[in-house]
Amino acid sequence: MELAGSTFVVLNSGAATVLLQAGLYKFAVPAPLRRALVELAPGYSGAIGDGLIRVVAAVEILVGVALLTPVTRVPAAIAASVLGAAFAALGVAGWLRRSAAPCGCLGATGSRSLGLVNVAVGLLLILFGVSGTVVTFPDGSYRLGPVLTALFLLLLCVWMNRGVALHLLRRKAAARIGDG
Numbered sequence: 001m002e003l004a005g006s007t008f009v010v011l012n013s014g015a016a017t018v019l020l021q022a023g024l025y026k027f028a029v030p031a032p033l034r035r036a037l038v039e040l041a042p043g044y045s046g047a048i049g050d051g052l053i054r055v056v057a058a059v060e061i062l063v064g065v066a067l068l069t070p071v072t073r074v075p076a077a078i079a080a081s082v083l084g085a086a087f088a089a090l091g092v093a094g095w096l097r098r099s100a101a102p103c104g105c106l107g108a109t110g111s112r113s114l115g116l117v118n119v120a121v122g123l124l125l126i127l128f129g130v131s132g133t134v135v136t137f138p139d140g141s142y143r144l145g146p147v148l149t150a151l152f153l154l155l156l157c158v159w160m161n162r163g164v165a166l167h168l169l170r171r172k173a174a175a176r177i178g179d180g
Helices: 003-028 031-040 050-066 073-096 116-134 139-160 162-179
Strands: none
Touching: 003 050, 003 073, 003 116, 003 139, 031 050, 031 073, 050 073, 073 116, 139 162
16 A cells, blocks of 8 residues: 555544544434534524434434445545534634533533634544545555544544543552452
C-alpha cells in the first residue's frame, strides 16, 4: 500500500469514527441534542423530537459506514461535507448564542454545549469530504479501513468516557489492595 493511500485510509477511518460515534450516541441518547437544539430554536421545540434526532443519527451512521467501502466512498465524502457544514453551523449558532445545554455531540457525556469544538470538527469533516472526492488510490487500501475504524472507535469511546473508566479502574485496584 502506498503512503498516500495509507494516509488517506487513516483519515477516512478517522472521519468514519467521528460520524459513527456521534450517530451511535445520538441514536441511543437523543435527549441532550434535542435540548440543545430547543435552546437554540425554542420556537421549533414541537418539531424537534427524539425521532428527528434519531433520523439525523441514522444518517451519520450510514455515512460513516459508507466511507468504509470503495463503491460508496465518494458519495459518502460529499455527505460527510454536508454533515460537517451542519456541525459547524450549529457550533457557530451555539457559540454566538452562548449555548449552555450540553449537546451530547460526538458521544460526549459531559457538560460541553454547542460551540467551537463543533465548528472545528465540522470544518475538518468538510475538508476531508472535499479532499475525499478528488483523491484516488488503489481499492486494496481499504482492507485496513474497518480495522482502523474499530480501533479508533474503541479509543474514542475510552477517551470520551475516561472519567467512568478511571473510576472503575480505581475501584478494581482498591479491591485488589484490600484483598491482598
